[in-house]
Amino acid sequence: MSISHFIREIGRGKHGARDLSREQAADLMGQVLDGKVSDMQLGAFCIAMRVKGETADEMAGCLDATHQRLNTLSNHGGSPIVVLPSYNGSRRLPLLTPLLALLLNQQGLRVLVHGGNTEDTRVSTADVMQALGLPVLNTMRPLQAHETAYVPTEVLCPGLWQLLQVRRQIGLRNTGHSLVKLMNPIAGPSLLVASYTHPEYEASMLQTLQMTQAHAMLLRGTEGEPVADPRRMRKSVLLLGGDIHETHDPQDQTSAEHAAYPMGLDVLATAHYIRTLAQTPNAVPAPLQQQVSLLCKLATAIR
16 A cells, blocks of 8 residues: 555645545555555655645544544543643743643543653653653553543554654654644543644634534643643633534733743652642632633533
């Protein structure tokens, strides 16, 4: 098999490239994840899609192929599990994705964080969660009550992990980096927190979540992480079964009491900061408090 015929369609440049159907994208991504393409074809695919940009149909097809190959975590009863895809890490602001998970735990929700590093210049969620003493799953198992756990991408889907690592060779993000932010490895009730870095991704990600009938929150995250910016309120969209349930748009209101925010914390300092905030809820930045409140409300609606 070969993906050369797909590359001919998507590789004609920004204005000449043709979009793939959902079925074509699933075929292409399936071959990529199964390791059936050459290194040259894989590089061509990554560059062509980076130039063209992914459509919602293409992302839905890539998710179809991924979910067929995904090691999933079962949730057969009780409340939905909140899924936090964490792949960016932090460069300047403290990495607060683990804090979001702990705050959701305090409200009675279980949380699965999945992620992996594709560059080494940022503080990673895996390292911070390890410093916090939170469990890392090497095999998939049910989560206990009030549990937060981290699962590496290579445990979920080895082929997807290999696709993400292409960034180290060519220096650019690829379709895999968009895909993981929409990927949900839970078999059963769940709530995905999907985040985008640049505003142009909002529309396509929203359309993909609608097409895949997701229960989800979509927001512009902090440095690409699925956690609200602690310095300001930003827009978030809540979906139930792919339908827009609520939209919150505070027009980037700055949270004055947290406008001055610590910068450049390392792993151990970040873990200490998270412990402090988790033990003093009133000190948690208002945008994170609002995000937790919205997620709890949405989780209740899923039940």
